[in-house]
Amino acid sequence: MNCPKCQSDMEKVMFEHVEVDRCSNCKGIWFDMLEHEELKKLKGSEAIDTGDPEVGKEYNQTDRIDCPKCHSRMIRMVDRDQPHIWYESCGVCYGVFFDAGEFTDFKQHTLSDFFKSLKAKERK
Ligand SMILES: [Zn+2]
Ligand SMILES: [Zn+2]
Numbered sequence: 001m002n003c004p005k006c007q008s009d010m011e012k013v014m015f016e017h018v019e020v021d022r023c024s025n026c027k028g029i030w031f032d033m034l035e036h037e038e039l040k041k042l043k044g045s046e047a048i049d050t051g052d053p054e055v056g057k058e059y060n061q062t063d064r065i066d067c068p069k070c071h072s073r074m075i076r077m078v079d080r081d082q083p084h085i086w087y088e089s090c091g092v093c094y095g096v097f098f099d100a101g102e103f104t105d106f107k108q109h110t111l112s113d114f115f116k117s118l119k120a121k122e123r124k
Contacts, residue, residue, distance in 0.1 A: 001026060004065040004088070004095050004097055026059050027051025030068060033094035039123055040107050051100020056093075059099045061085060069093050079106060093113065 001010045001021055007024035009104070018038050021030040027050055039045040063076045067090040074097065076087040085106055088097045098106065 001030070001068045003046070004030075004068045005059045006064050010068070013048050015039060015048050017041055018042070018045075020048060022048065022050070026055060027100040028056070028059060029098050029100075031096050031098070032069075036096055036098065036103065036106065040102075046104040046107050049098075049101060049103040053101025053104075056100030056102055060102075063088065065097070067093060067095060069095055070096075082106065 002008065003010055003026060005028055006023065006026045006092070010021035010023050010030060013020050013022045013029075016087050018035055020035055020039070022028070023030075029049065039048070042100055063086070065074050066072065067074050070090065070093045072090055072092040074090050075086050077089045079085040079087070080110075082105065083103055087099070087102060087106075090096070095106035
């Protein structure tokens, strides 16, 4: 899989039982459906976010990207609780892409009701 932002190779990174893909260049991280929520709950998981947040900010300017998995155009999302966090989400396979530093930022907030409702939907 190639990075949707800079087209470099992505490498697999394991944290406990969750596997994500991290770009070898810009260090943006790709999460399959709900993996970012899964990881958010795991203590110490911000260790996977090894990139420089300054680099992440630069890549954050790039918002017209295609999903690296299913090649659909991704949608820019804003975290409801932390509106300064912009990330890209795929409306087809539900994967999300966080630029370097964004996951750490995202994690420093408690689980929002929005994602609780997503999980509830998933169980049906
Ligand atoms: Zn990249
Ligand atoms: Zn997709």
